[in-house]
Amino acid sequence: MSLTGIITVLWYSALPWLWLIALMIVLFLVPQILGRMKGYTFSSTGGIGSKVLPPIVFVAALFLLPIHTQSTIGYVNTWVDWLNLIGASIGCGIYAWLVLHPICYMRNRTA
Amino acid sequence: MTRRKNPELSMSSKNTPKANERRRDLLKLGLGAAVAAPVLSVAGNVSANTVQTNAHIVISGAGAGGLAMANRFARSLPGARITIIDAREDHHYQPGWTLVASGVWDKKKTLSKTGEWIPSRVNWVRGMVTEYDPDNNRVTVSNGDTIDYDYLIVACGLQLRYERVEGMDTNLIGQGKGVGSVYASIDAAAVTYDEISRWIQKGSGTGLFNLPPTALKCAGAPLKMTFTTLSRLEDTGRRDNFNVEFMTPSGGLFGVPFYNDFVKQRFTDQGVVRNDFWTLTGIDADAKKAYYSVRDGEDQVKDYDFIHVVPPMTAPDALLNSPLKFADDSPFSDWMEVDRETLQNPNYPNVWGIGDVMGMPSNKTAASVKMQASVLEQNFLAYLQDQPLPARHNGYTSCPLITGIGKAMLVEFGWDSKLLPSFSFIDPKEESWTVWVMKERMLRPAYYAMLEGKI
Numbered sequence: 001m002s003l004t005g006i007i008t009v010l011w012y013s014a015l016p017w018l019w020l021i022a023l024m025i026v027l028f029l030v031p032q033i034l035g036r037m038k039g040y041t042f043s044s045t046g047g048i049g050s051k052v053l054p055p056i057v058f059v060a061a062l063f064l065l066p067i068h069t070q071s072t073i074g075y076v077n078t079w080v081d082w083l084n085l086i087g088a089s090i091g092c093g094i095y096a097w098l099v100l101h102p103i104c105y106m107r108n109r110t111a
Numbered sequence: 112m113t114r115r116k117n118p119e120l121s122m123s124s125k126n127t128p129k130a131n132e133r134r135r136d137l138l139k140l141g142l143g144a145a146v147a148a149p150v151l152s153v154a155g156n157v158s159a160n161t162v163q164t165n166a167h168i169v170i171s172g173a174g175a176g177g178l179a180m181a182n183r184f185a186r187s188l189p190g191a192r193i194t195i196i197d198a199r200e201d202h203h204y205q206p207g208w209t210l211v212a213s214g215v216w217d218k219k220k221t222l223s224k225t226g227e228w229i230p231s232r233v234n235w236v237r238g239m240v241t242e243y244d245p246d247n248n249r250v251t252v253s254n255g256d257t258i259d260y261d262y263l264i265v266a267c268g269l270q271l272r273y274e275r276v277e278g279m280d281t282n283l284i285g286q287g288k289g290v291g292s293v294y295a296s297i298d299a300a301a302v303t304y305d306e307i308s309r310w311i312q313k314g315s316g317t318g319l320f321n322l323p324p325t326a327l328k329c330a331g332a333p334l335k336m337t338f339t340t341l342s343r344l345e346d347t348g349r350r351d352n353f354n355v356e357f358m359t360p361s362g363g364l365f366g367v368p369f370y371n372d373f374v375k376q377r378f379t380d381q382g383v384v385r386n387d388f389w390t391l392t393g394i395d396a397d398a399k400k401a402y403y404s405v406r407d408g409e410d411q412v413k414d415y416d417f418i419h420v421v422p423p424m425t426a427p428d429a430l431l432n433s434p435l436k437f438a439d440d441s442p443f444s445d446w447m448e449v450d451r452e453t454l455q456n457p458n459y460p461n462v463w464g465i466g467d468v469m470g471m472p473s474n475k476t477a478a479s480v481k482m483q484a485s486v487l488e489q490n491f492l493a494y495l496q497d498q499p500l501p502a503r504h505n506g507y508t509s510c511p512l513i514t515g516i517g518k519a520m521l522v523e524f525g526w527d528s529k530l531l532p533s534f535s536f537i538d539p540k541e542e543s544w545t546v547w548v549m550k551e552r553m554l555r556p557a558y559y560a561m562l563e564g565k566i
Contacts, residue, residue: 001533005566012556012565069548070215071517080536081544 028098035102038109047104050097058093065089162492164191169250169260171240173197175205175477175562176466177266178228179484182564185230187492194234194260196252199225204555206477208300209332212293213339213516214308215551218301228562240267243433245459262461262491265447267430269328269467269475271295272423277393277402279420288396292420293336294328307340307417315352316416319401321391324360325423325445328467328475331510331522333421334364334374340419341381342516355382356413358389358403366473367528369540370512370520377514386411394418426468435462436470443470451526452503454487460494463487471506472526478509481561507531511550519546 001009014021032040065088066073076085168184170177173195181195202225210216229235238254243265251257271294273279283290285302287309293300310316320337327333337357344353357364357378364378364385365371378385388406395402401418403411425445430436435456437443449456449464451471456462465483467475474483482504489502506526511519520542525531532539537546560566 001566008560008565009553009557012560013553015556066517066544069517069544069551071544071547075515075518075542075547076544077518078538078541078543078545080538084545084548 024095028095031099031102031106035105038106040102040105042101044101044105045108046101047108050101050104053100054093054097057096058089061089061092062086065092160492161187161189162495164188164495166261166495167192167194167259168262168264169258170195170264170266171243171250172265172267172466172468173199173202173225173229173235174266174268174466175480175558176268176483177264178202178225178562179480179564180264180266180465180487181233182228182230182562183484183488184491185232186564187488188495192234193232194236194258195229196236196238196240196250196258197225198237198239198253201225202228203297204558206329206554206558208293208297209329209335209339209513210551211297212291212300212303212307212336213513214304214343215339215516218297220555221297223559239427239429241429243429243435245434245456245462248461260461263459263463264487264491265430265435265462265464265468266466267427267468269424270427272325272425273420275423276391276420278396279394279422283396284420286396289399289415289417290394290396290420291336291417292422293332294422303336303419307343310417311343311347311353313416314349317354317356317414318417318419319413319415320355320357320419321421322357322359322361322364323421323423324390325425326473326475327421327424329510330366330473330475331512333419335513336419337383338377338514339516341383345381350382354384356384356386358386358391360388360390360406362387365512367522367524367530369530370522373520373540391420394420426470430468434458441470446470451506452486453490453500454483454504455490455494455500463491473524474506474508476508476510477558477561478523479507481557481566482507484561484564505531509533511546511554513547513550514542517547518542518544519550521546521549 062085063073065085066076076082168191170181177195177197181193184191184193202223204221207216207221211218211221236252236256238252238256240250241253242251249257249259273281281295281299284292284295284299285306289306289310291303291306293303310318318340320333322333341355344350363371364374389403389411391401392404393402399415401413401415403413405411425431426436426447430447431445435447437446437448447464447468447470449469454463454465456464465487466480486502486504490500493500509523512522513519521537521539523531523533523539530539557566
């Protein structure tokens with residue numbers, strides 16, 4: 001399949017999830033913007049939540065993503081399967097950190 | 112070739128469901144405009160050329176093939192009059208039916224409206240072609256219209272011949288008599304799931320899974336239904352209480368030797384009894400008995416608690432009663448005659464075929480239509496310009512072979528069973544979660560992109 005074809009299919013696949021993508025962008029942007037208005041940077045000190053929860057999200061995603069697709073981690077078989085699963089789980093973990101880190105920063109600052 | 116102006120067309124154009132299309136377009140625009148711009152600049156339409164013509168092109172059938180060609184021609188043939196003939200208001204994503212019958216999908220996920228996929232400049236005549244008259248470039252429609260054409264695209268799909276299984280009636284499906292069939296309709300697929308559930312709840316008994324003695328669409332579907340049912344039986348923890356048997360009229364399970372051997376081995380491993388050269392000839396639904404003819408053997412009768420009936424299939428009667436079919440002595444005598452590489456009818460060069468209706472060794476899948484649509488468009492445009500036909504269909508077909516609920520193999524092959532993998536990084540001989548995700552999440556969007564002529 002051509003690159004154009006792959007991009008087309010990805011775009012059509014994303015269409016039903018645009019609302020979720022938009023929601024995730026909002027959830028990402030709101031704490032980032034609010035935090036930065038109060039001096040937050042990526043290198044700022046976060047909190048226990050931003051240290052513990054992202055790894056938990058990563059590990060949970062390893063199991064939950066296959067379940068979400070009506071499958072099971074037991075059927076993750078080929079190197080492509082593992083690459084996709086670990087990559088998606090890392091993505092979930094990073095997203096959790098991007099949301100939680102500024103929230104923890106602001107909470108610490110308030111305290 | 113005669114070219115006549117058809118007064119029926121202006122009448123049928125009144126029925127074009129522009130409202131649906133506008134709603135769809137607005138929805139897409141509203142949701143995606145900001146995100147879409149950079150993507151769509153790359154993921155544009157696949158039509159390579161346009162040809163100016165005032166020809167009248169009639170497409171018989173608004174299934175996957177007919178809609179794909181309508182959308183492609185609407186872009187690549189400005190000026191052409193395009194008419195599509197089909198009575199069905201609902202469009203079905205049929206590759207999802209096995210997922211419905213396995214309890215993975217709700218049936219609503221497979222449904223859309225035919226009108227949503229028909230371009231506004233295409234006339235939609237609601238009816239089915241009842242007679243093909245290629246000598247006079249004319250088709251007769253079930254609503255009484257006769258429509259003349261310059262060029263005809265036959266995309267009318269196939270006919271399920273349940274009546275060739277004595278005692279079988281689609282009304283029996285899902286009625287608590289142990290009869291299921293994923294092919295009959297989306298409702299039949301949904302109640303087939305219920306019927307399998309009843310059998311499982313019973314706690315024991317025999318399930319019979321069948322292949323037909325003819326070519327069939329989605330040839331992997333009978334296997335998928337067996338594998339997903341095995342998944343459900345194994346999940347009960349009482350697999351040994353259930354007897355599962357699979358009947359093959361030809362002795363083969365799959366056209367490609369590697370997968371044939373794979374499925375045979377998997378059936379052995381999962382305790383499926385194979386009965387080769389058995390053909391389902393009748394059922395007694397009240398007595399729950401199935402009747403089989405056996406090659407070189409005596410007829411057999413089997414008791415069952417659940418039976419998955421896969422009907423014999425042929426081209427629709429209208430086509431079989433026309434000069435467009437293969438000759439009676441051909442192995443494809445029940446199908447439309449086309450050159451399998453150019454998709455052109457050799458006797459009537461202004462008639463072309465796409466999809467299930469054509470007589471080919473395999474190629475009755477939506478994935479085949481995706482490949483055929485591109486070939487047909489290129490060749491048709493060249494033919495209009497009196498140029499040599501440039502494209503050749505390589506027999507590509509694809510079947511994400513579900514080997515259990517949650518895993519699948521990406522089977523892609525062409526003529527002579529040659530493997531034609533689309534993705535170098537996906538091993539076509541390995542069961543995979545990724546392939547399952549593709550089947551469950553991505554092939555439906557890909558199908559809709561194909562309908563719109565985007566891929």
